[in-house]
Amino acid sequence: MADTRRVITGDERRARLGVRHRLAASARAAGAEEVTDALVALHATDPASVFLSVGARLREVEGDADPVTGLERALYEDRTLTRMHGMRHTIFVFPTGLTPAVHASTTRDVAARERASLERHLTAGSDHDAAWLKETEELLLAELAARGEATGAELGEAVPRLRAQYLYGIGTRQEGYQSLSSRLLRVLGMEGRIARGRPQGSWNSSRFRWTLAPGLPDPADADAHAELVRRWLAAFGPATEADLKWWTGWKVTDVRKALAAVGAEQVDLAEGTGHVLPGDTGPVAAPEPWAALLPCLDPTAMGWVRRDWYLDPDHRAALFDRSGNIGPTVWWNGRIVGGWAQRADGEIVWRLLDDVGTEAGAAVAAEATRLSSWVGAVRVTPRFRTPLEKELAAGE
Incomplete structure (x- = not known):
């Protein structure tokens, strides 16, 4: 029987991305x-990125629509958005309604491993044990x-136990003393017992x-795995199993079960078999x-592990650090075509790595002005x- 799966081209994927x-x-x-609902999650390891990601996607960037005003209201007053650990041990901002699915599918297991690791290192590298740790966290809470x-420093003043140190990585190249405070706050945050304000x-x-x-x-x-995959495919589909496994940090078996649970349909992509939500195969x-x-x-930029359909491999060395983190990027019609930076005097500067014409150059300049505003x-x-x-930041 002939394969009747639909082929989705790079052009179609870039059209989906823009919309x-x-x-x-x-x-x-x-x-x-x-914005956050459309993207499922905003990377928050770098706090500024959350605001910059939102600002790039708003119709207006002034008055009550200012990215800072609106995002701070959503995070700290209305609590419609929540900052928490999610996929790949990384901090994200999520729609608050999605946080139970993220916690159950992803963060809960990581939190259990983090707590076990903390208890193991604390017992091996100090005079304290799990019972002492439990008493300490009760004092903190x-x-x-x-x-x-309260800040971590304020809690350390109020609960002196938090300033205790233990020897970490005994016998390894990483051996050294760590403070209990930052590690315990991280664990309690991952467990969903405390939150960043x-x-x-x-x-x-x-x-x-x-x-x-x-x-x-x-x-x-x-249910939690299926809900997260459903939301992700709506925003990032079509995508491969490898893309989804990388984005979630799950085992491939969990990815496959979740794809089956949402009834994902298969399509053909340049890099192999892709997946979309049921009925989402049309142009x-x-x-x-x-x-x-x-x-x-x-x-x-960080949505897929396979990126050739929107990023020329020749540009990777300029745009990524050694750990695989992508820096500020310039986009034109669904492709990364350059990078940008802010100089010490506040000027937004950019460089195009492809010849994309005068229309693109004018559009990029307009976006730089909008960002500066x-x-x-x-x-x-x-x-x-x-x-x-x-x-670019150094003026070179």
Whole structure:
């Protein structure tokens, strides 16, 4: 029997990307919640990236629609968005309604391993044990309940036990002393017992206050896996098993079970078999030409492990660091065509790595102006610096 699977070309995938990732001007969103819902999650390892990812996708970037105002309201007042550990041990911002599925499918197992590791290293590298650790975390949680919110330093002052140190990695090249405070806060955050609140300083600060977290519903594992895959395929499909396994950090068996649970349909891609949601095999009309300046670790740039359909392999060395983190990128019609940076005086500068014509150059310049209009006096230096970003920032 002849294979009747539909072929989805790179052009069609780029059209989907422009529309579904809210990057084409006609597809831009009204607010931070709409952007986050469209992308499933925003990478938050670098706090500035969350705001820059949202700002690139908003119809307006002024007044109440300003990315900082809207995103801070959603994160810290309305609580419609939540910052927490998710896939691949990484911090993301999720729609709050999706956090139970993320926790049950992904974070819960990682948290259990993190707690076991902490208890093992604490017992081996100090005079303390798991019972002492439990007493310490109860003191920490009681202090947070009394204060409402606190920084790690404030908690360390109030609960001196948190300043205890233990010898980590005994007998290995990584051997050295670690502070209990940061490791325990990380574990409690991954367990969903505490949450990162408003940071100290500007919106690009990583010095977060901590608060008690509301309890999470506990869906069945299979339901949680299926829900996350359903949401991801709606935004990132078509994609391969390898893409989904990389993005989630799951075992391939969990990926396959979740694909079956949502009834995913197979399609043909240049790199092999892809998957889409049921009924999502039809073409998507290409939007108008569009440009975007996306930050380091933007969800679109980091959405797939196989990237040749939107990134020329010759550009990887300039745009990625040695650990595989992508830096700030310039996009034109669904392809990465360059990189950008902010200099010390605040100027947004960019370099095109492909000859994409005068229309693209003008569109990129307009996006740089739009970015400057709301970033203002804040200086943004990516946490993961790449060769091209460092070169541009230095004025070379």
